[in-house]
Amino acid sequence: MADWRGERKARDARIEAGRAHAQGKVVPAGEATALLDAVLKPGDRVCLEGDNQKQADCLARALSQCDPARVHGLHMVQSGIVLPEHLDVFETGIAERLDYSYSGPQGARVAKMLYGGQIKLGAVHTYLELFARYFIDLTPHVALIAGVSADREGNLYTGPNTEDTPTIVEATHFKNGVVIAQVNEIVDKVPRVDIPGDRIDFVVEADTPFFVEPLFTRDPAAMTETQILIAMMAIKGIYAEYGVRRLNHGIGFGTAAIELLLPTYGEKLGLKGEIATHFALNPHPTLIPAIESGWVRQVHCFGSEVGMDRYIRERPDVFFTGADGSLRSNRALCQTAGLYACDMFIGATLQIDLMGHSSTVTQSRVAGFGGAPNMGSDPHGRRHPSDPWMKAGREGQVVGDPALMRGRKLVVQMVETFGEKLVPTFVERLDALELAKKIGLELAPVMIYADDVTHIVTEEGIANLLLCRDADDREQAIRGVAGYTEVGRGRDRAKVEELRARGIIRRPEDLGIEPLDADRSLLAARSIKDLVHWSGGLYEPPARFRNW
Amino acid sequence: MAGPDRDRLSWYEASARQRLDALLDPGSFTEALGPAERRMSPHLPLFDLPRAFDDGIVVGAGVLDGKAVFVAAQEGRFMGGAFGEVHGAKLVGLLRAAVAAKPAAVLLLLDTGGVRLQEANAGETAIAEAMRAIVEARAAGVPVVGLIGGRAGCFGGGGLIAGTCSRLAVSEGGRISVSGPEVIETNKGAEEFDSRDRALVWRTMGGKHRRLIGGADAFCADTVAAFREAALRLIADAPAFDLDTLVAEQDRLQARLDRFGDCRDATDIWARLGVNDPDAVPAMDTPAFEETVAHLREATHDAR
Numbered sequence: 054m055a056d057w058r059g060e061r062k063a064r065d066a067r068i069e070a071g072r073a074h075a076q077g078k079v080v081p082a083g084e085a086t087a088l089l090d091a092v093l094k095p096g097d098r099v100c101l102e103g104d105n106q107k108q109a110d111c112l113a114r115a116l117s118q119c120d121p122a123r124v125h126g127l128h129m130v131q132s133g134i135v136l137p138e139h140l141d142v143f144e145t146g147i148a149e150r151l152d153y154s155y156s157g158p159q160g161a162r163v164a165k166m167l168y169g170g171q172i173k174l175g176a177v178h179t180y181l182e183l184f185a186r187y188f189i190d191l192t193p194h195v196a197l198i199a200g201v202s203a204d205r206e207g208n209l210y211t212g213p214n215t216e217d218t219p220t221i222v223e224a225t226h227f228k229n230g231v232v233i234a235q236v237n238e239i240v241d242k243v244p245r246v247d248i249p250g251d252r253i254d255f256v257v258e259a260d261t262p263f264f265v266e267p268l269f270t271r272d273p274a275a276m277t278e279t280q281i282l283i284a285m286m287a288i289k290g291i292y293a294e295y296g297v298r299r300l301n302h303g304i305g306f307g308t309a310a311i312e313l314l315l316p317t318y319g320e321k322l323g324l325k326g327e328i329a330t331h332f333a334l335n336p337h338p339t340l341i342p343a344i345e346s347g348w349v350r351q352v353h354c355f356g357s358e359v360g361m362d363r364y365i366r367e368r369p370d371v372f373f374t375g376a377d378g379s380l381r382s383n384r385a386l387c388q389t390a391g392l393y394a395c396d397m398f399i400g401a402t403l404q405i406d407l408m409g410h411s412s413t414v415t416q417s418r419v420a421g422f423g424g425a426p427n428m429g430s431d432p433h434g435r436r437h438p439s440d441p442w443m444k445a446g447r448e449g450q451v452v453g454d455p456a457l458m459r460g461r462k463l464v465v466q467m468v469e470t471f472g473e474k475l476v477p478t479f480v481e482r483l484d485a486l487e488l489a490k491k492i493g494l495e496l497a498p499v500m501i502y503a504d505d506v507t508h509i510v511t512e513e514g515i516a517n518l519l520l521c522r523d524a525d526d527r528e529q530a531i532r533g534v535a536g537y538t539e540v541g542r543g544r545d546r547a548k549v550e551e552l553r554a555r556g557i558i559r560r561p562e563d564l565g566i567e568p569l570d571a572d573r574s575l576l577a578a579r580s581i582k583d584l585v586h587w588s589g590g591l592y593e594p595p596a597r598f599r600n601w
Numbered sequence: 602m603a604g605p606d607r608d609r610l611s612w613y614e615a616s617a618r619q620r621l622d623a624l625l626d627p628g629s630f631t632e633a634l635g636p637a638e639r640r641m642s643p644h645l646p647l648f649d650l651p652r653a654f655d656d657g658i659v660v661g662a663g664v665l666d667g668k669a670v671f672v673a674a675q676e677g678r679f680m681g682g683a684f685g686e687v688h689g690a691k692l693v694g695l696l697r698a699a700v701a702a703k704p705a706a707v708l709l710l711l712d713t714g715g716v717r718l719q720e721a722n723a724g725e726t727a728i729a730e731a732m733r734a735i736v737e738a739r740a741a742g743v744p745v746v747g748l749i750g751g752r753a754g755c756f757g758g759g760g761l762i763a764g765t766c767s768r769l770a771v772s773e774g775g776r777i778s779v780s781g782p783e784v785i786e787t788n789k790g791a792e793e794f795d796s797r798d799r800a801l802v803w804r805t806m807g808g809k810h811r812r813l814i815g816g817a818d819a820f821c822a823d824t825v826a827a828f829r830e831a832a833l834r835l836i837a838d839a840p841a842f843d844l845d846t847l848v849a850e851q852d853r854l855q856a857r858l859d860r861f862g863d864c865r866d867a868t869d870i871w872a873r874l875g876v877n878d879p880d881a882v883p884a885m886d887t888p889a890f891e892e893t894v895a896h897l898r899e900a901t902h903d904a905r
Contacts (some may be wrong), residue, residue: 273792274752573614580613580774590884596800601773601883 057581060229061453064228067092067195067231075255078207079239082260085115089573092231092255093124094193098146100193100221101139103424104132104180104384105155105268106356107214111235111259113138116197121146128152130191132217132384134159134178134421135266143172149217152191153421154178157268160418167419177498180424181388187224196225196232197307202243203236208255210243213365213380214265218248220385225426226252237262244377248432267359267595269335271309274580274600275365279469279512282561282571284310287399287467288319288566290515291508292328295463301428303400307467309339311399312344316346316577333428336361336372339588340592342577344371353390355424362589373562384424391428396441397463398428403472404480407528408538409503409518412485419488422500423486427591429501431462444509446520459520464501465508468535479512479531479540481513493497503527511535512568513541514560521557525566533558607825612750613774613826617659617674618709623825624832625672629664634691642685644720653679656687660695666833668705671695677753684758685717689727696734696875700741707738707745708835709766714781715757724751728758733767734818736842744768744839749830750775750808750821767905768835770828771808773887777816778806800883804867807813809882809890813871814857815899822887849904857899867900874899 056062069089074084089112093099101116102109117138123461126147134140134156142148143166150177156163166172178186187193198221201212211218226232233255234248284307292311302308315329324350332352334340338361343349352372357365357380365372365380375381391398402411413420436443442460449461468478489497509516509531516530525548531551535541552558561568576586581598604850607623615623621630630743634640636654645652657679662671673692675682683694692709699707716724735745747763749755750772755763760779763769772778780788782796795801804810811817821827840846864870871879874897894900 320750329656579611596798599803599883601803601809 058540059403064229064231067094068258071231071255077205078254078256079205080255080257082111085112085235085257088233088255088257089115089119090123092233093119094125095124096126097194098128098191100187100196100225101129101131102133102196102217102221103139104217104356105135105157107199107216108133108136109197110136110138110189110233110264110265111257111261112197112199112233115257117141117145118464119147124481125149125205127444128185130187130193132183134163134205135156136144140166140504148342149173149381150175150503152176152178152183152186152355154180155419155423160420164417164419164488164492167304174494176496177419177421177494179422179426180384181392185221187220192228193203193221193225193230194415195230198222198232198234199245200234200236202238203234203242203256204240204250207234207250207256208243208246209234209236209248209250209253210245211247212367213362213382214384215247216356216384217330222248222252224360231255233257235259235263238485240252242489244379246377247381247497253388264347264422265357265359267598268338269304269358270591270594270598271304271306271339272581272598273313273325273335273339273576273578273583274575276306276310276313276573278573280306280310280569281314281575282512282566282568283307283469284314285566285571286515286561286564287311287324287510288324288328289566290559291397291399291463291465291510293322293324295444297397297398297441297463298316300329300342301333301395302337303398303425305401305467307401308399311574312337312339312343312574313578317575319348320346321372333387333395336365338581338584338592341592342534343582345587346577353387353558354380355384355387356382359595360448360593364588367591376443381535383421388424388427391424392430392432394434395428395462396439398425399463399465399466399467400429402466403478404483405466405478405509405531406469406480406483406503407531408524409506409527409531410483410499411468411501411506412483412497412498413500414483414485414488416484416487419498422498425500429464431464431506433483435460435462448517449507451522460505461509464505465510466501466506467510470511470513470534470538477538479535479538479542481540490585494584511536514558514563516555517559520555526552526557530557607829610825611823612772612821612825612828613752613823616678617676617710617712619658619769621663621672621674624668624708624710624829624903625663625665625670630661630672631663631871632659632661633753634660635706640687640691642687644685644723648719650719650810653876656685656691657682658691659731660690660691662704665705665708665829668836671699671702671704671707672710673707674710674754675751677751680717680814681853682711682713682751682753682759683715683717684713685720686723686727688717689724689731693727693730693734696731696745696747698736699738701744703741703743706832706839707743708832709745709747709762710751711747711749711755711759711763712753713752713757714749715759715883725758726767728761731762732765733831739767739842744836744844746832746839748768748832749817750823750828754778754781754806766818767815767839770813770821770831770835770838771817772821772823772827773808774823775808776803777811782806804883809885810867810870812894813874813876813882813897813900815853818901820890820894840903844878849902850851853902853904
């Protein structure tokens with residue numbers, strides 16, 4: 054007789070074991086490790102919530118203090134390797150295998166531990182594909198998640214940083230898993246129910262509020278004239294040219310400069326309402342002036358941003374908010390929106406090679422992918438037309454029946470030819486390939502593949518890769534905007550001039566832009582304080598961004 | 602860009618030359634040892650570092666609302682406005698010339714992280730010489746007024762020089778201190794002073810705090826016009842440089858230490874000063890802040 058309820062029985066047994074440490078569902082912070090010791094079994098797949106924003110940090114600490122004799126060989130399936138504890142568990146043997154997506158600040162240690170064999174790596178994913186695998190072959194046995202508050206029934210308020218929580222709970226709870234939430238406080242009634250209580254098995258009252266990284270705040274005071282010039286070219290040469298209304302921005306200074314130029318330079322070009330109206334985007338503080346001057350109609354968010362909560366609450370026509378008034382974000386859905394419902398992704402990268410492959414990997418760091426490749430790729434499953442998508446499709450169409458043409462998503466890389474510490478952005482060969490060889494990755498960590506990239510914008514000009522007709526066109530188009538890097542100086546001058554005549558390369562002067570006009574006085578806000586003023590005092594920047 | 606618009610030009614954003622252009626009466630500035638003369642640092646090439654034709658400081662004579670003044674402006678965007686040998690010598694030369702020429706004032710547009718590490722001995726010497734030259738100028742009856750509101754702030758030896766001026770004007774973005782935030786953190790630990798907590802940095806070293814405790818004598822909005830107006834006011838009420846003033850300064854500083862020496866945070870000091878809602882100070886706009894200052898007696902004094 055087959056037992057069709059083996060997993061269910063195992064789940065019930067885990068919950069029963071955990072009950073010894075709980076009053077109802079509530080567990081004091083001091084008992085969190087004991088709870089995990091009781092619930093976890095060797096070899097479990099465990100999802101420890103945390104990405105590039107919020108962290109279930111209290112539970113991460115509790116897990117790292119488990120007894121390796123009891124809890125070992127875990128298979129961690131989680132969005133982010135961000136906190137030191139996320140890697141400590143691999144050093145003590147509590148965890149053994151890893152499937153993840155993003156590892157910004159821990160990138161160097163991840164690389165070292167992969168090289169040293171302390172981590173058995175499944176794969177580095179994009180957010181969306183890791184979420185997808187939660188429902189196919191990486192379904193967690195136990196999920197450790199973070200929320201703002203919960204009641205005694207386990208009804209969970211995630212607050213504005215909902216992020217990954219609904220997806221993790223969906224995959225875990227409905228497939229016989231145990232869900233443990235840390236919350237900042239236990240309340241009688243939550244402001245709104247983000248996750249119904251019957252999907253939450255234990256609630257740990259954390260000793261400190263969960264950590265959120267303000268990853269999307271760019272200080273306008275640090276914006277350079279080169280970034281402003283590149284932003285002007287992007288607005289005039291791409292946003293206006295294609296009439297891009299629905300889009301996603303990266304997190305760098307370049308796109309922040311675009312956000313701050315919309316109400317000034319964009320206004321002067323008469324583009325209001327014609328471009329940049331609908332975003333899949335975190336609530337960037339630098340977007341405030343564009344929102345306040347009526348450029349932005351709607352923004353759906355992956356997560357929130359530290360300090361933006363009061364502002365968002367007062368702008369429900371623009372943001373997605375709950376009945377309680379606060380933001381409701383959702384990473385999985387926003388990634389999907391960025392993939393399928395946006396006509397353009399524009400962002401920066403660290404290295405671009407001669408074909409246009411790009412990577413944020415350097416020789417000693419595995420930073421992971423996060424969500425950029427989801428946004429920065431042409432979705433072959435898209436079937437609805439739009440003007441920018443069709444125009445890009447026409448430009449890229451080389452062969453075949455025009456009646457069978459499909460559109461193209463615009464994927465724009467916006468970089469300075471030399472990055473931080475004057476390291477060249479353009480290279481013959483990506484460091485990612487070297488790293489992959491060194492630590493034995495089957496797939497080189499390429500952030501955006503060349504066949505997805507449509508444009509590269511640098512201070513020297515725009516290269517439109519859609520219009521390139523062969524590999525030589527493409528290589529020279531990239532060299533032609535690579536400035537004084539080795540790659541740029543290796544250009545064929547005659548060929549580059551030919552590409553310019555064909556409109557494949559466009560210089561600032563070809564776009565009617567005078568580089569000396571790229572001045573900081575064009576920015577709608579030149580400091581964090583200006584952003585506070587724009588917001589009518591609603592934006593509350595974290596201390597590290599204040600100079601008052 | 603069109604000609605300088607001193608009402609709109611942000612002091613914080615402007616270069617040293619833009620500040621001088623907009624500060625002085627139009628067309629009145631004559632530069633000494635300008636970039637065309639190529640008086641550059643002899644030391645920086647040893648470190649393979651780029652030089653500036655003016656070594657990061659602009660000195661000369663001009664007219665401020667009809668009064669002849671000498672001016673020096675540091676360029677905070679070149680090596681953080683730091684003092685090197687040539688940079689310091691230009692400042693000292695200007696101050697010494699003021700003793701003989703007796704302009705209505707010397708204005709120091711300070712924007713500096715302190716001494717340039719690559720020419721530290723020459724830079725330290727320059728700081729000492731500049732302090733002595735300021736004292737000599739003041740003794741000769743020439744007020745020396747410091748204007749501080751640049752990105753680099755006024756740190757290290759720049760903070761010492763500021764301490765010897767007749768009067769100081771500062772904006773909210775301006776910072777005045779000797780040891781910078783990172784230096785304190787490195788020596789005393791992040792628990793003592795977290796340099797990444799910028800609100801703490803500004804609370805401790807920023808323009809509002811310096812104005813509230815009387816370290817600066819005028820608080821300006823971040824425009825060149827506001828600094829011009831403050832400079833004129835401070836020149837007019839600069840104290841005589843005599844024994845009475847120095848004794849009063851000693852007493853003022855001693856009293857300040859006695860009264861606030863045990864405070865853990867600037868907000869404790871502000872509360873003790875009699876500010877009703879210290880936590881509200883950082884967010885105050887200029888008029889509200891000036892209103893607050895007007896009610897405090899420590900902020901105004903006849904010492905220095």
